[in-house]
Amino acid sequence: MRLDLYRVVELFRKSFSNSLSDKEKEKLDDVLQNTYLKEAYDQLSDEAFVLDKFREFDTYEYREAFNKLKTFQHRVRIHRWIAWGSSIAAILIMGFLFFYPWEHQDNVQKLAGVTQHIVPPGNNAAILKLADGRTVEIGKQPLELEEGEGSIVKYENGRLSYSSGENRAIEDVYNELIVPIGAECHILLDDGTEVWVNAGSRLRYPVVFRGEQRKVMFSGEAFFEVKKDSRPFIVSMDAGDVRVLGTSFGIRAYPGETDYTTLVTGKVCFQSKEDEKVILSPGEQAVLHLSGKLEKREVDVEEYVGWKDGLFIFKNKALSEIMKILERWYGVDVIFQDEDLKELEYTGNLERYDSINAFLQLLERLNEIHYEIKENTIILHK
Amino acid sequence: MSIDFDLLLEGVNKKDMWAWEELYAGYYAALCSYVNNVLRDRDQAQDIVQDVLVAVWKSSKRFGDMKELTSYLYRACYNNALIFKRNIQIRKDIEQKIVLETEVEVADEIFAITVREELLRQLYCYIKELPEGAREIMELSISGLSGPEIAEKLGITIHTVKTQKNRSFKYLREKLKDSVLLFLI
Numbered sequence: 001m002r003l004d005l006y007r008v009v010e011l012f013r014k015s016f017s018n019s020l021s022d023k024e025k026e027k028l029d030d031v032l033q034n035t036y037l038k039e040a041y042d043q044l045s046d047e048a049f050v051l052d053k054f055r056e057f058d059t060y061e062y063r064e065a066f067n068k069l070k071t072f073q074h075r076v077r078i079h080r081w082i083a084w085g086s087s088i089a090a091i092l093i094m095g096f097l098f099f100y101p102w103e104h105q106d107n108v109q110k111l112a113g114v115t116q117h118i119v120p121p122g123n124n125a126a127i128l129k130l131a132d133g134r135t136v137e138i139g140k141q142p143l144e145l146e147e148g149e150g151s152i153v154k155y156e157n158g159r160l161s162y163s164s165g166e167n168r169a170i171e172d173v174y175n176e177l178i179v180p181i182g183a184e185c186h187i188l189l190d191d192g193t194e195v196w197v198n199a200g201s202r203l204r205y206p207v208v209f210r211g212e213q214r215k216v217m218f219s220g221e222a223f224f225e226v227k228k229d230s231r232p233f234i235v236s237m238d239a240g241d242v243r244v245l246g247t248s249f250g251i252r253a254y255p256g257e258t259d260y261t262t263l264v265t266g267k268v269c270f271q272s273k274e275d276e277k278v279i280l281s282p283g284e285q286a287v288l289h290l291s292g293k294l295e296k297r298e299v300d301v302e303e304y305v306g307w308k309d310g311l312f313i314f315k316n317k318a319l320s321e322i323m324k325i326l327e328r329w330y331g332v333d334v335i336f337q338d339e340d341l342k343e344l345e346y347t348g349n350l351e352r353y354d355s356i357n358a359f360l361q362l363l364e365r366l367n368e369i370h371y372e373i374k375e376n377t378i379i380l381h382k
Numbered sequence: 383m384s385i386d387f388d389l390l391l392e393g394v395n396k397k398d399m400w401a402w403e404e405l406y407a408g409y410y411a412a413l414c415s416y417v418n419n420v421l422r423d424r425d426q427a428q429d430i431v432q433d434v435l436v437a438v439w440k441s442s443k444r445f446g447d448m449k450e451l452t453s454y455l456y457r458a459c460y461n462n463a464l465i466f467k468r469n470i471q472i473r474k475d476i477e478q479k480i481v482l483e484t485e486v487e488v489a490d491e492i493f494a495i496t497v498r499e500e501l502l503r504q505l506y507c508y509i510k511e512l513p514e515g516a517r518e519i520m521e522l523s524i525s526g527l528s529g530p531e532i533a534e535k536l537g538i539t540i541h542t543v544k545t546q547k548n549r550s551f552k553y554l555r556e557k558l559k560d561s562v563l564l565f566l567i
C-alpha cells in the first residue's frame with residue numbers, strides 16, 4: 001500500500017474534528033484496514049496518550065539546538081567571504097575572532113577589566129509619547145494602558161503592541177516612539193505591521209489606522225514587516241516616502257546621512273521629495289545620497305537588515321562607517337586620533353549583543369589600532 | 383504566533399534566521415520524538431535531528447511548499463535514524479555525510495508513526511492558541527500535575543479543571559478542521 005502522508009493526515013484531521021464527508025468516511029475506513037494506521041488512530045483518540053506525547057515533546061528544547069545552528073551560520077559566512085584586511089594574518093585572526101567571540105569573551109573581559117571598563121550593548125528601551133503629550137518610559141516593566149477611546153497599548157516580553165477593540169476612534173490619535181541611542185524597540189501596530197526600531201530613531205503612527213492609507217512618520221533605522229492589506233502603507237521620511245502593500249524591508253534614514261531603503265520581500269516604491277521614483281524588487285536597495293542623487297543597486301540585504309537578527313554584518317566597510325553604527329548601538333562617542341584609520345576596511349560579522357570590547361580587542365589584535373575607553377568615549381589611535 | 387505561510391517558506395529557503403527559528407520551534411521536538419520511536423535513545427535522537435536540520439540548512443535545496451518540507455524532514459530523519467542503527471559503530475561517518483536523498487522504502491509501520499507524529503506536532507502547535515485559562519491547565523497537566531493538584535494550585539474546583547481540560551481537547555480538535563495547508567508552525 002502506497003499512501004500519501006498528507007492524504008492520511010488530512011483524513012485524520014477531518015475525522016477528529018468531525019468534518020468528514022461520506023466519501024471521506026469510506027476512504028478513512030479503508031485506510032484503517034491497515035493495522036498500524038488503526039493503532040495510530042486509536043492512540044490519537046486517547047487523550048492520555050496524547051498528553052504523554054506532549055510531555056515528551058516538552059522535554060526536547062529547541063533553543064539550544066537552534067543556537068548551535070547559528071554558530072554554523074557564522075562559520076559558513078566567514079568561509080564564503082573573502083575577508084579583507086591589511087594582511088593575511090589579520091584576516092585569519094579576524095575571521096577566527098569574529099566567529100568564536102564567545103569563547104574568547106572570558107579572556108577578553110578579564111583582560112579588559114583590569115584597565116578598562118566594559119561597554120555593554122544596547123537594550124530594550126524607548127520613550128512613548130502619548131497623544132495628550134504625556135511620556136511613558138518603556139523597557140523595564142510590563143505596561144498596559146488605554147489610548148484613543150478603546151485602543152489597548154501593551155508592553156510585554158520586549159514588544160510594544162496596539163490593538164483596538166470594537167470602538168473605533170473617530171479622530172486620528174497619534175503616538176510617537178522615541179528610541180534613544182543605545183537602545184532598540186519592537187512594536188506591533190494596530191494593523192498587524194511589525195517594526196523593529198533601532199537606536200536613535202523616532203516613529204510616529206496613529207493608534208488606529210483609519211482612512212484609505214496607512215501612514216507613519218519615521219527617522220532613523222528600522223526593519224518593517226508590513227501586514228498585507230488593501231490600503232497602502234507609507235513610511236514618510238524627511239527625504240521621501242516609501243510606499244508598499246505588504247512586504248518586509250529595512251530603512252536607514254538618519255538625519256544628515258545617506259538614506260538606504262533595502263527590500264527583503266515583496267515590492268516597494270521609494271519616492272523622493274523631488275518626486276523621483278524607484279521601484280525595488282527583493283535584494284535591491286534605493287540609495288538617496290546627500291547630494292540628492294537617487295540610485296538603485298543590488299545588495300546583500302543581510303548587510304543592511306542583519307541587525308534585526310542580532311548581527312552586525314560588514315563587508316568591506318570603512319572603519320569610520322562601522323564606528324558610526326557602533327556609536328549608536330553602544331551609546332559611545334568615537335574619536336579617531338589618526339585620520340587614516342578611518343579608511344581601513346573590514347569584513348565580518350559581529351554579535352550585536354556582545355560588549356563593544358570584543359570588537360575593540362579584535363582591532364587591537366590586528367596590530368593596527370589601539371584604543372582607550374574613557375567613560376563613554378572611545379579613542380582610536382595607531 | 384501565526385506567520386504568513388509563503389513568507390515563512392521563503393525565509394526557510396533563503397536561510398533567514400527568523401524563519402529557521404520558527405522551523406525549530408515548530409518541528410524540533412516532534413522530530414526528536416519521532417526519531418526516538420525508532421532509536422529509543424533520546425540523546426541520539428536529538429543529535430540526528432540536529433544533523434538533518436543543519437544539513438538542510440547547509441544544502442542549497444529549496445522547497446516548493448510546506449508539505450514537501452515536512453515530508454522531507456520526516457524522511458531524512460528516518461533514513462538517518464536507520465543508518466545510525468545499522469552503523470552504531472561508525473557514528474563518525476554519519477556526521478561527515480548526512481544522507482538526505484536516499485529513498486528508503488517507508489514501511490507500513492513507520493508510515494503510521496509518521497502520520498501519528500505529524501498530527502501530534504500540529505496539535506502541539508495549537509496549544510499556544512488555547513484561551514489563556516485553558517492553556518494554563520493544559521500546560522500544567524502536560525508538566526505532570528494531576529487534576530486535584532492543578533485544582534489546588536489554581537484555586538479552582540476539580541470539576542472546573544475537568545471541564546476545562548475537556549474543552550481544551552475539543553478546541554484542539556476543532557482546530558484540525560482548518561485546511562491542512564494552513565497548519566501552524
